[in-house]
Amino acid sequence: MHPFFSTLHLTKGDAAALYLQLAKQLTAAITEGILLPATQLPGSRYLAQLLSVHRKTVIRAYDDLLAQGWLESKTGSGTFVAGHLPVIKPEKLGKKIQNTGDPLLIAGFHFEQADHLARKFIKEQTSYHLDDGFPDARLAPLHDLSRAYRTQLIMGNTYHRLGYDDPQGSAWLREQLAAHFSETRGMKVTEDNILITRGTVMGLYLASTALIRPGDNVVAAAPGWTSANNNFLQAGANLLQIAVDEYGINTDELEKICKKKNVRMVYVTSHHHYPSSVSLRVERRIQLLQLSSKYGFIIFEDDYDYDFHYLNKPLSPLASADEAGTVLYCGSFTKTISPAFRVGYLVGSANVIAQLARLRRIVDRQGDTMLDNAMAELLQNGIIQRHLRKSLRVYRQRRDTFCNLLKSELNSYLNFVLPEGGLAVWTTFEPAIDLVKLAKEARKKDLSFSDGKIHRSPFYQLNSTRLGFASSNLDELAQSVDILKRLLTNH
Structure with missing residues (x-):
């Protein structure tokens, strides 16, 4: 018997069925050149005893690999690695650089990664949010x-x-x-x-x-x-x-x-x-x-x-x-x-x-x-159409309330123009205020808003961001402004 078979190990209670574990280990040995074409496999009864599993587990693994073309059966002789498979010679260590990364994380082939696509998706989980201008579902x-x-x-x-x-x-x-x-x-x-x-x-x-x-x-x-x-x-x-x-x-x-x-x-x-x-x-x-x-x-x-x-x-x-x-x-x-x-x-x-x-x-x-x-x-x-008319009234009230709060509570820290429309206020903070730091501190206080980095470019460098008002009710808007005020007061 090929010494490889003594190294097989199946884990009972694993998410993968035992026969699938066995089939995977056998195909891995074939693709890595450990088991060469025409290598004879142990009989199902013997391998079952070796692995301490039911014989049907081995038979099912063999049958799957026979159906897929990895193995072939010869009447009266037993089960063999398919003779039509190419001979794979295992690479010697050090002969070439091996991909030692996790293939689930790192692909084995090269591809271009465009910088403009490198945007991380963030799902905010805070109770309060002055978002990018989302509606209130x-x-x-x-x-x-x-x-x-x-x-x-x-x-x-x-x-x-x-x-x-x-x-x-x-x-x-x-x-x-x-x-x-x-x-x-x-x-x-x-x-x-x-x-x-x-x-x-x-x-x-x-x-x-x-x-x-x-x-x-x-x-x-x-x-x-x-x-x-x-x-x-x-x-x-x-x-x-x-x-x-x-x-x-x-x-x-x-x-x-x-x-x-x-x-x-x-x-x-x-x-x-x-x-x-x-x-x-x-x-x-x-x-x-x-x-x-x-x-x-x-x-x-x-x-x-x-x-x-x-x-x-x-x-x-x-x-x-x-x-x-x-x-x-x-x-x-x-x-x-x-x-x-x-x-x-x-x-x-x-x-x-x-x-x-x-x-x-x-x-x-x-x-x-x-x-x-x-x-x-x-x-x-x-x-x-009726929903839009209703939403327009609600959002206008929220816009007015939010802008009044910004003016009365945060006027010394920021400025803005009352928007004629839309669901957010374009807000410019004082240059001394670190918006990135402020946004991080706000998240710790259960409030999320954009730090404004996404809006900056060689053409625009002001300390600005969008503060969405539509997705929050009047109480939530008041709480959001209060959190901002406390953070800015201690800034």
């Missing part, structure tokens, strides 16, 4: 949504309802969105102009992958949204940034760039720029559309929280005045309901939407048809 029409979702699961033809659907998204939802955009945003589009996505990030990825080639120039604002910038960098674009002022992205600076370089795409949040929440002024909107028509660049309009505008009626999107077909309009229901419900939309010329749908098909075959249709039902029945 406690206000969401979850009962209506669950009822509509259940209806989609049990009603209608099962084969069609639960089968594959159009990669462009639920036709019903696209029809309802077209009507909703016409009524609320002045956009005259049809279902063919709409692609359903799993959120704005997917829309950005599809547009960047399909429409941007390596070396293309893409212009974005600074400070801006890191996820958007990362999509452009991932596509190989040359990212050019323009500073944002109190009126939005500077279109005069954009024109200077266009005169010197070919610009492929301009990313803009015309309504509540992220992170500062300022809106693009009307003359700049006009100029941006004119520049797009003149120089032939794509405008990617990210309208992530159009519905939450407090001072007057929301400004119409650039897409509503697009006569040249150069605007891609993107948004989602993330701020309407909750980030957990991944339903978004990308709107553009029909031929572009069709092309992006083809790309989406190889990335994510389709979305959640049940959820898409449930959202369509809520739109058709006016439930989403």
Whole structure:
């Protein structure tokens, strides 16, 4: 008998069944060149006695390896390592550098790790949060949504309802969105102009992958949204940034760039720029559309929280005045309901939407048809619209209360401009305040907020961060400000 078999060891009570442990050890010995092709294995009865297990355990391990082609059985002779396997010579120690890392942690092959993708996900567990501008899911029409979702699961033809659907998204939802955009945003589009996505990030990825080639120039604002910038960098674009002022992205600076370089795409949040929440002024909107028509660049309009505008009626999107077909309009229901419900939309010329749908098909075959249709039902029945009106009133009250607290309790430590819309306040702290340290200390006191590092760039170095108010009720906002005040007083 080959000496290897005396080294076998099975652990009773292990998560893996005994026969699987045996099979794994045998295949490892074959792949490492310890057991060569045509090596005879011990009989099942003998090996069972050696390992102190039932004979059926050995037989099952042998049968599995026979079925997989690792072993072969010869009538009257016994069981052998398959003769057709290649001969593997064990490497001598020191002959080459061995990968001694855990293969579950470190791959045995090289791959490029892009710096722009190195963003750690942090799930905050604190009781209080002044977040990036999230909605309050406690206000969401979850009962209506669950009822509509259940209806989609049990009603209608099962084969069609639960089968594959159009990669462009639920036709019903696209029809309802077209009507909703016409009524609320002045956009005259049809279902063919709409692609359903799993959120704005997917829309950005599809547009960047399909429409941007390596070396293309893409212009974005600074400070801006890191996820958007990362999509452009991932596509190989040359990212050019323009500073944002109190009126939005500077279109005069954009024109200077266009005169010197070919610009492929301009990313803009015309309504509540992220992170500062300022809106693009009307003359700049006009100029941006004119520049797009003149120089032939794509405008990617990210309208992530159009519905939450407090001072007057929301400004119409650039897409509503697009006569040249150069605007891609993107948004989602993330701020309407909750980030957990991944339903978004990308709107553009029909031929572009069709092309992006083809790309989406190889990335994510389709979305959640049940959820898409449930959202369509809520739109058709006016439930989403009523929820938005209610949320707007609540969030405006929270904005006013929060800003009053910041002014009365923390005025000597920070400054801000009352946001016309959005779900967060762009706040600049005094230069002497270490935001990174403050954020760490706040977490120890059960309060989380961004330390602002993600917003800094060579174009923007102010000591600023976003403090979201919408996801907290009035009591929670007061507690959050009180924690900040105590920390800053002792700073």
